[in-house]
Amino acid sequence: MLSFILRxxxxxxxxxLCLTMVVFFLINLDPNLKKLAISQTEMHTSAEQLESxxxxxxxxxxxxxxxxxxLGIVPKQPVTDPATGKPAQRFSFxxxxxxxxxxxxxxxxxxxxxxxxxxxxxxxxxxxxxxGILMLCVxxxxxxxxLLIGILAGMREGSRTDRTLSVASIAxxxxxxxxxxxxxxxxxxxxxxxxxxxxxxASQGITFYNFTLPVMTLAIYGIGYIARMTRASMxxxxxxQYIRTARLKGLxxxxxxxxxxxxxxxxxxxxxxxxxxPWLLTGVxxxxxxxxxxxxxxxxxxxxxxxxxxxxxxxSLVSVFIVLITQLIxxxxxxxxxxxxxVQ
Amino acid sequence: xxxxxxxxxNIVLGVLGRxxxxxxxxxxxxxxxxxxxxxxxxxxxxxxSGVGIVGVGICLFWLFTAIFASxxxxxxxxxxxxxxxxxxxxxxxxxxxxxxxFGGDKLARDVFSRMVYGSQIVLIIAPAATGFALMVGITLxxxxxxxxxxxxxxxxxxxxxxxxFPVILLFYLLVTPGIMDTPIPYAMAGLFFMxxxxxxxxxxxxxxxxxxxxxxxxxxxxxxxxGWVYAGLVFDVDPFKIIHIDPNQLNIFVAxxxxxxxxxxxxxxGLVMDIKTRDYVAAAQTRGESPWYIMLWEILPNxxxxxxxxxxxxxxxxxxxxxxxxxxxxxxxxxxxxxxTAIKDASRLLRSFIHPALPPTIALMSFVLGxxxxxxSLREQSMKD
Numbered sequence: 001m002l003s004f005i006l007r008x009x010x011x012x013x014x015x016x017l018c019l020t021m022v023v024f025f026l027i028n029l030d031p032n033l034k035k036l037a038i039s040q041t042e043m044h045t046s047a048e049q050l051e052s053x054x055x056x057x058x059x060x061x062x063x064x065x066x067x068x069x070x071l072g073i074v075p076k077q078p079v080t081d082p083a084t085g086k087p088a089q090r091f092s093f094x095x096x097x098x099x100x101x102x103x104x105x106x107x108x109x110x111x112x113x114x115x116x117x118x119x120x121x122x123x124x125x126x127x128x129x130x131x132g133i134l135m136l137c138v139x140x141x142x143x144x145x146x147l148l149i150g151i152l153a154g155m156r157e158g159s160r161t162d163r164t165l166s167v168a169s170i171a172x173x174x175x176x177x178x179x180x181x182x183x184x185x186x187x188x189x190x191x192x193x194x195x196x197x198x199x200x201x202a203s204q205g206i207t208f209y210n211f212t213l214p215v216m217t218l219a220i221y222g223i224g225y226i227a228r229m230t231r232a233s234m235x236x237x238x239x240x241q242y243i244r245t246a247r248l249k250g251l252x253x254x255x256x257x258x259x260x261x262x263x264x265x266x267x268x269x270x271x272x273x274x275x276x277x278p279w280l281l282t283g284v285x286x287x288x289x290x291x292x293x294x295x296x297x298x299x300x301x302x303x304x305x306x307x308x309x310x311x312x313x314x315x316s317l318v319s320v321f322i323v324l325i326t327q328l329i330x331x332x333x334x335x336x337x338x339x340x341x342x343v344q
Numbered sequence: 345x346x347x348x349x350x351x352x353x354n355i356v357l358g359v360l361g362r363x364x365x366x367x368x369x370x371x372x373x374x375x376x377x378x379x380x381x382x383x384x385x386x387x388x389x390x391x392x393s394g395v396g397i398v399g400v401g402i403c404l405f406w407l408f409t410a411i412f413a414s415x416x417x418x419x420x421x422x423x424x425x426x427x428x429x430x431x432x433x434x435x436x437x438x439x440x441x442x443x444x445x446f447g448g449d450k451l452a453r454d455v456f457s458r459m460v461y462g463s464q465i466v467l468i469i470a471p472a473a474t475g476f477a478l479m480v481g482i483t484l485x486x487x488x489x490x491x492x493x494x495x496x497x498x499x500x501x502x503x504x505x506x507x508x509f510p511v512i513l514l515f516y517l518l519v520t521p522g523i524m525d526t527p528i529p530y531a532m533a534g535l536f537f538m539x540x541x542x543x544x545x546x547x548x549x550x551x552x553x554x555x556x557x558x559x560x561x562x563x564x565x566x567x568x569x570x571g572w573v574y575a576g577l578v579f580d581v582d583p584f585k586i587i588h589i590d591p592n593q594l595n596i597f598v599a600x601x602x603x604x605x606x607x608x609x610x611x612x613x614g615l616v617m618d619i620k621t622r623d624y625v626a627a628a629q630t631r632g633e634s635p636w637y638i639m640l641w642e643i644l645p646n647x648x649x650x651x652x653x654x655x656x657x658x659x660x661x662x663x664x665x666x667x668x669x670x671x672x673x674x675x676x677x678x679x680x681x682x683x684x685t686a687i688k689d690a691s692r693l694l695r696s697f698i699h700p701a702l703p704p705t706i707a708l709m710s711f712v713l714g715x716x717x718x719x720x721s722l723r724e725q726s727m728k729d
Contacts, residue, residue, distance in 0.1 A: 011501075015501075015504065015505055015508055018505055019505060019508060019509065022505075023513075023517065026517040026518070026523075026528075027517070029522060029523065029526055029528075030525070030526070031520075031521075031522030031523065031525045031526065032520070032522050034522075035522055166720075167395070167717075170713065170716045170717060170720055171713055173716060174660065174709055174712035174713035174715075174716050175709050175712075176664040176667060176668070176708075176712075178667060178668070178671045178684070178687055178688075178691070178705075179667075179687070179705045179708055179709050181691070182687060182690070182691050182694065182701045182702075182705050183702075183705060185691075185694050186694065186698045186701065186702065189694070190694060190695070190698050197694060197695070278507075278508075278510055278511075281510045281512070282510055282511050282512045282668070285510075285512045286512075286668065286671065289672075290691060297512075300512070300513070300516075301516075301672070304513075304516035304517075312516075315513070316513055319510045319513060320508055320509070320510075323507075323508045323509075323510065324508055327508075
């Protein structure tokens with residue numbers, strides 16, 4: 001088991017290395033750098049001035065050298081101040097070193113956000129914790145509701161409850177966040193007026209009034225999917241021999257479901273819930289933009305829209321990490337929950 | 345000047361009336377399908393269940409809407425008629441006397457016509473992109489599942505690499521105006537559009553290599569048609585000027601194919617690993633058939649059930665992806681009538697007007713719902729066999 005986890009961690013590190021390099025390459029394409037230079041300098045700058053800004057801030061160094069600096073395996077070079085000829089900070093607002101130092105991801109330095117004029121870490125981590133709260137609320141709503149729907153539908157395959165709940169879950173998987181968000185806002189904020197259509201105030205304090213809509217919107221898309229998986233798993237379990245045995249020895253239907261079926265039926269949904277995180281991540285971006293909630297997704301959109309290189313790299317690193325770690329947890333957890341599977 | 349309005353009943357009547365070519369098409373196709381459902385195989389079986397009928401109905405409805413968009417929609421989706429700015433549903437445009445059935449948006453365009461034209465964009469890009477993703481996924485998934493070993497390791501690693509990207513990040517990196525100045529989208533298009541040509545060439549070659557008369561015709565046709573489409577799509581040098589794709593749309597197309605082909609790859613690989621242990625594969629191996637013959641003519645036809653179901657779901661998912669792109673204003677032109685862009689524009693103004701937001705959201709939802717119902721019913725029918 002341990003060697004399996006270690007091997008998986010190794011693959012994970014390799015994947016992250018490859019992915020960050022791809023992201024690094026795509027963000028640093030020439031048109032993107034030009035766009036950054038234009039947004040960072042005054043209006044009406046000539047092509048030469050843009051070029052000299054890029055050179056002056058170290059964006060024209062060799063690709064691998066820069067990637068190494070970002071990673072922290074190549075010392076970060078200070079830039080030369082053209083006026084004095086002395087080494088200077090690259091961006092004054094982030095306390096960049098004036099002597100060559102190893103300062104990259106491996107050392108815990110995420111770099112410098114050009115859009116927010118601060119270090120990436122001081123922008124990214126508060127945003128992540130804000131999103132963490134949102135995610136927690138969503139999971140607290142999504143998991144119990146979807147498991148309940150799935151179990152109720154799968155308990156008696158083909159019954160009217162099953163048909164109704166199945167169609168409802170298909171409908172919910174057909175409703176992406178930007179659709180359900182609009183519909184919920186129209187119903188609950190515009191018509192009924194009982195909920196707030198914006199979660200901007202949730203950064204100060206979360207209330208039922210401003211936080212329900214984002215949570216509902218995010219949860220609804222996942223509920224259908226998890227419920228369907230739970231139903232399929234439940235249906236399969238209910239046809240097993242040991243369920244029939246339990247029924248035949250005279251147990252009531254309810255106690256068969258609760259005592260014998262549930263434990264086995266919930267193994268598959270666990271994997272599905274874990275693998276749901278990458279989808280939630282996209283949903284988070286949509287919902288945070290739609291309801292103006294200052295979290296990770298909002299930061300990602302700001303970073304991408306303004307070509308904020310280091311911030312976007314930080315965001316990609318975090319999101320790729322989340323995707324990979326949930327995959328790992330789902331594999332390991334599956335082996336734990338299901339005694340029939342032993343990892344070689 | 346004051347805009348006059350028609351009542352709610354007349355709006356419903358007007359909408360139903362505008363869709364007249366769609367109703368005729370629906371009645372003809374559904375009626376014919378019902379009459380001949382015994383002879384139509386899997387498609388015919390769909391008409392045995394209510395879910396299947398509803399699914400087929402919704403999909404056909406949007407298909408016909410896309411085909412007859414210019415007849416159904418009363419106005420040009422891009423035309424702005426200033427007096428109709430933010431008009432409520434049922435406002436009558438004074439010059440033509442026709443009503444803005446679902447009202448006007450903030451740029452004074454007809455919401456109804458935009459919704460109808462939006463279906464065209466979705467129904468062209470989503471199935472086509474899914475088709476290409478299937479080709480890429482199948483062509484790579486077959487050898488990965490069949491041979492296993494190093495090929496499998498490398499291809500699976502690459503697929504997992506793409507799958508580990510959150511979709512939204514991938515789009516922010518791949519679908520930007522800046523990237524159109526670089527050769528990257530064209531290189532990727534060049535790579536992806538090769539796969540159908542390779543797929544069909546190998547398909548015909550393995551089957552007919554001992555029958556040159558058939559082989560040369562089929563291979564020649566594949567290469568000529570494939571090469572023609574390829575030249576038109578990738579290099580935009582179609583000699584007949586028929587096949588043309590906007591650089592923007594090419595970019596979206598490539599990004600969507602890129603994002604969804606690893607999923608197909610994984611499914612195909614899993615199916616192949618299951619099917620290759622069957623007796624008929626062993627029989628073919630004993631007969632001395634070539635590996636690619638076995639993959640394409642023994643394994644693939646037996647994997648078609650799950651693949652068709654997946655394709656249906658995937659078209660729906662691609663529709664959602666296109667909507668996401670529109671919602672973030674990536675790739676598509678800002679005035680484009682597609683549903684995602686319309687939802688984005690309308691959702692910013694929900695506080696003052698809700699009518700421009702509802703038609704595109706309901707359209708998108710119903711189309712994806714139709715595809716999902718179709719897929720669900722297909723799965724149930726194929727399980728019965």
